[in-house]
Amino acid sequence: MTPLSSTTLPEIAGRVPVPSYDRSALRTGIVHFGVGGFHRAHQAMYLDRLMSEGGAHEWAVTGVGVLPGDRRMQEALAKQDHLYTLVVKSPDGSLEPRVIGSIRDYLFAPDDPERVIECMADPGVRIVSLTITEGGYNFHAVTGEFVVDNPDVVHDVAEPAASRTAFGLVTEALVRRRARGIPPFTVMSCDNIQGNGDVARRCFTSFAALRDPELAAWVGAEVCFPNSMVDRITPVTTEDDRAEVRERFGIDDAWPVVCEPFTQWVLEDRFGAGRPPYEDAGVQLVSDVEPYELMKLRLLNASHQAIAYFGYLAGYRLVHDAAQDQLFARFLLSYMDVEATPTLEPVPGIDLDGYKLELVERFSNAGVRDTLARLCAESSDRIPKWLLPVVRLNLASGGEVHRSAAVVASWARYAEGVDEQGEPIEVVDPLRDVLVPAARQQGADPLSFLRNRDVFGDLVDDERFTTAYLWALDSLHTKGARATLEALAADSAG
Numbered sequence: 001m002t003p004l005s006s007t008t009l010p011e012i013a014g015r016v017p018v019p020s021y022d023r024s025a026l027r028t029g030i031v032h033f034g035v036g037g038f039h040r041a042h043q044a045m046y047l048d049r050l051m052s053e054g055g056a057h058e059w060a061v062t063g064v065g066v067l068p069g070d071r072r073m074q075e076a077l078a079k080q081d082h083l084y085t086l087v088v089k090s091p092d093g094s095l096e097p098r099v100i101g102s103i104r105d106y107l108f109a110p111d112d113p114e115r116v117i118e119c120m121a122d123p124g125v126r127i128v129s130l131t132i133t134e135g136g137y138n139f140h141a142v143t144g145e146f147v148v149d150n151p152d153v154v155h156d157v158a159e160p161a162a163s164r165t166a167f168g169l170v171t172e173a174l175v176r177r178r179a180r181g182i183p184p185f186t187v188m189s190c191d192n193i194q195g196n197g198d199v200a201r202r203c204f205t206s207f208a209a210l211r212d213p214e215l216a217a218w219v220g221a222e223v224c225f226p227n228s229m230v231d232r233i234t235p236v237t238t239e240d241d242r243a244e245v246r247e248r249f250g251i252d253d254a255w256p257v258v259c260e261p262f263t264q265w266v267l268e269d270r271f272g273a274g275r276p277p278y279e280d281a282g283v284q285l286v287s288d289v290e291p292y293e294l295m296k297l298r299l300l301n302a303s304h305q306a307i308a309y310f311g312y313l314a315g316y317r318l319v320h321d322a323a324q325d326q327l328f329a330r331f332l333l334s335y336m337d338v339e340a341t342p343t344l345e346p347v348p349g350i351d352l353d354g355y356k357l358e359l360v361e362r363f364s365n366a367g368v369r370d371t372l373a374r375l376c377a378e379s380s381d382r383i384p385k386w387l388l389p390v391v392r393l394n395l396a397s398g399g400e401v402h403r404s405a406a407v408v409a410s411w412a413r414y415a416e417g418v419d420e421q422g423e424p425i426e427v428v429d430p431l432r433d434v435l436v437p438a439a440r441q442q443g444a445d446p447l448s449f450l451r452n453r454d455v456f457g458d459l460v461d462d463e464r465f466t467t468a469y470l471w472a473l474d475s476l477h478t479k480g481a482r483a484t485l486e487a488l489a490a491d492s493a494g
Helices: 037-041 043-052 070-079 113-121 151-158 166-179 196-211 213-222 239-249 290-313 319-323 326-343 352-363 372-376 379-386 388-397 402-414 432-439 463-478 481-493
Strands: 028-033 060-065 084-089 095-100 103-108 127-130 186-189 228-231 257-259 264-268 284-286
Touching: 028 043, 028 113, 037 043, 037 084, 037 257, 043 060, 043 095, 060 070, 060 113, 070 103, 084 239, 095 239, 103 113, 113 166, 127 166, 151 166, 151 196, 166 196, 166 213, 186 196, 196 213, 228 290, 264 290, 290 319, 290 326, 290 352, 290 372, 290 379, 290 388, 290 402, 290 481, 319 326, 319 352, 319 372, 326 352, 326 388, 326 402, 326 481, 379 388, 379 402, 388 402, 388 463, 402 463, 402 481, 463 481
Parallel strands: 028 060, 028 127, 060 103, 084 257, 127 186, 264 284
Antiparallel strands: 084 095, 228 264
16 A cells, blocks of 8 residues: 655556656645635646646645635645545546646645735735635625625734635735735636626625725726636545545545546636636636536536435435436426526537536436535525526526426425434535524424525515425425426426
8 A cells, every 4th residue: 555645656656647747846826725626626637737748837736725624634635745646437437547736735724824825925826716615705695795794704804914714815915915016816716606706806805895995996906806617526535435546546545536527617718917728728718608607507506406305305315326217317307408498598619408418427427426415515505506596587587497496395395304214314504503493394384494585585475486386395295205206297298
């Protein structure tokens, strides 16, 4: 067994592809907040491709963690010189491993926020990128307004040099660059939010305005915030994944990453201080990302939610098992065809019918072993951003909402915290303490879950939506998830 590190790469190279470039010559050009599995399977992988072709050596990544749980990643990567194994799992069971070397360093901000700020203030850093999750942008799910009374935000405004949030750390770095005559870096969001760059601009300028309105005007005018669409299914790393890397490839890796073969990155070509030649690694550089991101959010991401709760309640625990069930596959395609696709404009270069069929195939990839529990987590951040825009557009246009309403009802049923076999469900959600009690009141008040206006806005007041929602919720309670899907399929056929 070979521990993964810079010194052991020559030994590992006989078994697995490793970086062919001189990692000691890399220089940090990108600081990335939120170094999880997805960043390492996606953006860091694209950079590794470029570096392997002899370029982008000035664009290495220094990762930053701001949450308490990020310390584990910092410790794991530090022990192996920030190397990790990426394993691509194909539907036929074949594995494609590679050691990725594009991450140069990792800083845990709570230990030394000053070091993080000065790292970003360095003239060599020209991009600060983000995968901080949908909930990390600190905006209200319904109004879209930045939440100014968040205690960490209040702290960071008062003590910028000791900031706790990405907003505080990034803004203080921009302040220092401005004072030193260094051009601002680009802030590149890679999160699953519609108009993620626009959202990042709004949130960072809102934070800057709390410090100084003139600073906010400068950030809004001088800092570039490109929009992007990112896509690669990347499940949480398990102990089985670590064991497989040890047994199949002889590598002792504390935190490998597994993912599907498919990968896509559509990026608005708007950078203020330069960028890597991403197009040489397969990134689509475009002037308008919106058609691609809406396609992905409303088809892939919303379909993940469509299969998640129904699948879990029906007894499935892995995504591919549910997706291989023809009843679930038909429901996903029906949602995509009848409710999601009518809300989309044509997407340049994309055959939407083929894309939708490919999605079901991707969900069915047994090699990835993605869990329904992962898809069910953080729903109060996901449903309002991915599914509810489809609902509202169809309500406004007179389109169908039966399937979308059933998905929301399946979330409400899941949030009760007990599955159809009477087994407890661990509900993982930032609003758990509000949503679970509301879900458990549905016997007496079937609309109790939907009455949360911070999540659902005024949907509870729309009779067309609540009629479909109440039918689905009642069916879930009285007949179960599978029978509910069968009834929806029969209704569609009729």
